[in-house]
Amino acid sequence: SQKIEQNSEALNIQEGKTATLTCNYTNYSPAYLQWYRQDPGRGPVFLLLIRENEKEKRKERLKVTFDTTLKQSLFHITASQPADSATYLCALDMKTGANNLFFGTGTRLTVIP
Amino acid sequence: EAQVTQNPRYLITVTGKKLTVTCSQNMNHEYMSWYRQDPGLGLRQIYYSMNVEVTDKGDVPEGYKVSRKEKRNFPLILESPSPNQTSLYFCATYASGHNEQFFGPGTRLTVL
Numbered sequence: 001s002q003k004i005e006q007n008s009e010a011l012n013i014q015e016g017k018t019a020t021l022t023c024n025y026t027n028y029s030p031a032y033l034q035w036y037r038q039d040p041g042r043g044p045v046f047l048l049l050i051r052e053n054e055k056e057k058r059k060e061r062l063k064v065t066f067d068t069t070l071k072q073s074l075f076h077i078t079a080s081q082p083a084d085s086a087t088y089l090c091a092l093d094m095k096t097g098a099n100n101l102f103f104g105t106g107t108r109l110t111v112i113p
Numbered sequence: 114e115a116q117v118t119q120n121p122r123y124l125i126t127v128t129g130k131k132l133t134v135t136c137s138q139n140m141n142h143e144y145m146s147w148y149r150q151d152p153g154l155g156l157r158q159i160y161y162s163m164n165v166e167v168t169d170k171g172d173v174p175e176g177y178k179v180s181r182k183e184k185r186n187f188p189l190i191l192e193s194p195s196p197n198q199t200s201l202y203f204c205a206t207y208a209s210g211h212n213e214q215f216f217g218p219g220t221r222l223t224v225l
Contacts, residue, residue: 004155032212034212034213034214041218041219042218042219043117043203043205043216043217043218043219044156044203044214044216045216046213046214046215049212049213089155089156091156093212101158101214103148103155103156103157104155105153105154105155106155
């Protein structure tokens with residue numbers, strides 16, 4: 001069966017450290033992989049997209065890697081800040097039409113001052 | 114300002130009482146979707162629409178209806194709500210040729 005797993009439900013790290021979140025999937029062949037941030041009581045907000053032929057993508061303090069052989073994406077936040085505390089969702093983008101995004105359950109990140 | 118709005122934001126209702134959750138966007142996006150979010154299950158797509166008068170089922174369509182009479186609006190209709198439809202609902206939009214989805218603020222629905 002198809003599955004998307006995000007490493008842990010919750011992750012606590014110290015301010016200034018690098019947070020690494022994992023997204024593993026089975027039985028999918030996504031064309032893209034997207035990462036979203038969701039704050040309590042709000043809708044997800046798009047952060048980054050990485051294509052299947054890209055190994056790495058960066059945006060300010062964020063870095064995403066995508067390994068289609070391992071079927072895994074890693075999401076890094078460097079120099080983490082308390083304001084980075086949120087739930088982060090990975091989403092597999094099958095690019096086959098509007099029914100194209102399949103979401104993981106998310107990892108709740110808490111950055112401790 | 115680019116916006117996706119949903120109404121109501123919170124709703125408590127009883128089993129069997131028909132309700133509609135509205136979604137409106139001002140970005141002229143072709144694609145609109147409805148998701149529900151439940152603990153441990155993540156976001157799951159209910160219905161989607163690729164343009165006016167074009168709608169199709171997502172992964173969990175049972176018990177829901179949608180319509181797309183205008184490009185900007187995509188209401189979600191629960192004809193006879195049941196307690197298992199208690200959930201957090203999100204509307205999302207994106208433009209043809211792009212991947213980034215814009216989500217609304219969510220509607221928390223409780224069916225007693």
